[in-house]
Amino acid sequence: MKIGISRLTLAMTGLLFLVFILFIADLLTGSTRIETSEVIRSLFGRGTTGDEIIVTQFRLPKALTAIIAGAAMAVSGLLMQTLFRNPLAGPDVLGVSSGAGLGVALTLLTLSPLFTLSAGSALQGWGLILAAWAGAGAVMMIIMAVSARMRDIMTVLIVGLLLASAISAVVSLLQYFSNETMLRTYVIWTMGNLGNISYPQIRALALATAAGLFMAFLMVKPLNAMLMGETFSRTVGVRMNRTRIILLAAASILAGSVTAFCGPLAFIGVAVPHIGRLVFGTTDHRILMPGVALCGSVVLLLSDIISALPGGGHIIPVNTVTSLIGIPVVLWIILGKTGLGRRF
Amino acid sequence: MRRRDITAETNDLAIGYRSRNRVNLVMQHLSLQARKGELVALIGRNGAGKSSLLRTLVGLQPSLGGSIKLQGKDLQSIESPILPRIVSFASTEPMAVRNIKVRDVVALGRFPFTNWIGTLAREDEEAVNEALEATGMMLLSGRSIDNISDGERQRTLIARSLAQDTELLVMDEPTAFLDLPSRYSIVSLLRQLTRERDKCVIYSTHDLDTAINEADRIWLMTGTGIADGAPEDLILTGTVARAFESPLLAFSSSEGTFSFIRGNQTGIALEGTSLAAQLTEKALSRCGYRNDPHAELKIIVRDNPDGTEWSVVNGLQTEQFRSLYDLVSHLPG
Structure with missing residues (x-):
């Protein structure tokens, strides 16, 4: 379990530095042009009113969300890949994001008329998160049950795909019966958006992510054993049922919370763990877990910066950017030297 | 040679699978022994239940009756954190990873000894080095598991079991998919571990030739149960010939080999x-x-x-x- 200290330190500090730089860049750039000095003044509450609102109420929460959500989605994907022994597993691929989305849709499209949808209301914060967790957890349990019976990883992926389709059918049905305002809220949500988050929501997201990452990190030792397979893990004393439940919960909390606030972020979960393995040259989860989290933050910050590049008040949905970054990585896994990507 | 302690023992053991409302009995009335310092080959045809027996023996699958004793203790009374220090198991399950180094695989054998995050202490490092040395994998320890031969990969798994530092090593089909020289070198490595390190090694195989030449003891699956004895004993009593009886094969008891029966006219x-x-x-x-x-x-x-x-x-x-x-x-x- 040793990797060259120099490479490890170099990669970790490099990534931390990159997160910092990109965070700054994300604050400085956007669809509206604001001078650097003005951004700095705004951060300290001394900017002109309009600019200050853009910087503190839009750019800053967006950049913070990118850091948290990127890390959460990437680690969630890492957990799923090891848990299901499947290099193509990820929150979106296995339908877990869809499950979380169903929870969100049920909340937004059916429950919301009963409550106010004002920012910061209970429903907007923890209510939405809980619904997303429930949806994500339900899909995870179905996938787990399938993968226990089907050794073939492609079968599991196909089941995930079918689940996602089934869920989207249910959501269409919900949309059909909902009114225009609710629909609008929902459709914007599906595009993946880092910018519509209030500070109380960020706090909720940060807390949930911290909890998920903490649970995940407690499991690094069993995760490493699971690389050798379930039989080996059991014979060296891993309590598989307990471990599976904790990992399932951690992955659902991470993917569910992000999906609740930012929409289904595509391809971060599948692609980033592979980028992490490439950067650190190891499969050791003690290194991969923090490493992949940092890579996730970097990728999502970068995607967010790119999404605002067109300028002039236009923003590309962030999902489009993450897909354009993620799909080549997934293709590289599928076409890699092990053929259909049977292993990491 | 003095009689050694019994490492593994089954008494009237019944193995098989229990599903919700059905019991699928694979074999019963198994009374077998394996002693410290012995190489035991479990031989049977494909699908005869070799894996089931080994999995039951290491506690991965519940028995359907009878008892198993490991180092004198009843398997059911051994607490789950203690079991990994008594028996190690290498199965044929494929690894999920490609980019893992030989040394890292072997280090996972120290799992029962390391702290919550899996840090290798000095004695863990020593155990890993010793296991790499004993299996001849030291020079390849920095290679990734995908860049070594099938035989070397099998040696890595043996080293992993060795690092686990158990008296009993159980291996499911360690010679499957290997060519003849590698098959012999793996079995002779296993034999060496029983001689030089006092291990008790139980391995399953359908490769009768190497087992007859190298094993101290053979557990031979016949249609009705398992015969347990020295290879030569089983040949002498005709058990080997009966177990593999077929209109196409003839067993030469003096040479311990099978050959085709031909209509030589x-x-x-x-x-x-x-x-x-x-x-x-x-x-x-x-x-x-x-x-x-x-x-x-x-x-x-x-x-x-x-x-x-x-x-x-x-x-x-x-x-x-x-x-x-x-x-x-x-x-x-």
């Missing part, structure tokens, strides 16, 4: 005693001839300085050949 008289003559007999047997000193057709094998020469005498006609291939392709019938 035509007689041919073979003269000569050299290696070339023995090989000629083998070739003739393959082509449906049997050695008969009184036959009319005669083959004389001569070892000349410039190579072997075969003369086929058929009545008055004599033909010369320079290779067995030419010889057999010119034989009548």
Whole structure:
């Protein structure tokens, strides 16, 4: 379990530095042009009113969300890949994001008329998160049950795909019966958006992510054993049922919370763990877990910066950017030297 | 040799699978033993239940009756954190990873000894190094598991079990998919561990040849149960021959090998005693001839300085050949 200290330190500090730089860049750039000095003044509450609102109420929460959500989605994907022994597993691929989305849709499209949808209301914060967790957890349990019976990883992926389709059918049905305002809220949500988050929501997201990452990190030792397979893990004393439940919960909390606030972020979960393995040259989860989290933050910050590049008040949905970054990585896994990507 | 302690023992064991409302009994009344310092080969045909027995023995699958004792303790009474220090298991399950180094795989054998995050202490590092050394994998320890041969990968798994530092090592099909030399080298490595490190190694295989030559003890799956004894005992009692009975195979008890039964009809008289003559007999047997000193057709094998020469005498006609291939392709019938 040793990797060259120099490479490890170099990669970790490099990534931390990159997160910092990109965070700054994300604050400085956007669809509206604001001078650097003005951004700095705004951060300290001394900017002109309009600019200050853009910087503190839009750019800053967006950049913070990118850091948290990127890390959460990437680690969630890492957990799923090891848990299901499947290099193509990820929150979106296995339908877990869809499950979380169903929870969100049920909340937004059916429950919301009963409550106010004002920012910061209970429903907007923890209510939405809980619904997303429930949806994500339900899909995870179905996938787990399938993968226990089907050794073939492609079968599991196909089941995930079918689940996602089934869920989207249910959501269409919900949309059909909902009114225009609710629909609008929902459709914007599906595009993946880092910018519509209030500070109380960020706090909720940060807390949930911290909890998920903490649970995940407690499991690094069993995760490493699971690389050798379930039989080996059991014979060296891993309590598989307990471990599976904790990992399932951690992955659902991470993917569910992000999906609740930012929409289904595509391809971060599948692609980033592979980028992490490439950067650190190891499969050791003690290194991969923090490493992949940092890579996730970097990728999502970068995607967010790119999404605002067109300028002039236009923003590309962030999902489009993450897909354009993620799909080549997934293709590289599928076409890699092990053929259909049977292993990491 | 003094009688050693019993490492593993089963008493009237029944194995199989229990599903919701059905019991699928694979085998029962198994009373087997394996002692410290012994190499035990579990032999049976494919699908006979070798894996089931091994999985039951290491506690991965509940037994359907009877008892298992490991180092004198009843398996069911051994607490789950203690079991990994008594028995290690290497199965045929494929690894999920490609980019893992040999040393990292072996280090996972220290799992039962390391802290919550899996940090290797000094004695863990030492155990890993020793296991790499003992299996001859030290030089390849920095290679990734995908860049070594099948035999080396099997050695890595043996090293992983060795690092786990248990008295009993159980291996499911460690020689499957290996070529003949690797098969022998793996089994002789296992034997070496029993001799030099006092391990008790139980491995399953359907490779009878190496087992008969190397194992101290064979657990031979027959249709009705498992026969337990030294390879030679099982040959002597005819158990081996019975277990693999087939209209196509004949077992030679003196040599401990199987050969095809052929309908050898035509007689041919073979003269000569050299290696070339023995090989000629083998070739003739393959082509449906049997050695008969009184036959009319005669083959004389001569070892000349410039190579072997075969003369086929058929009545008055004599033909010369320079290779067995030419010889057999010119034989009548």
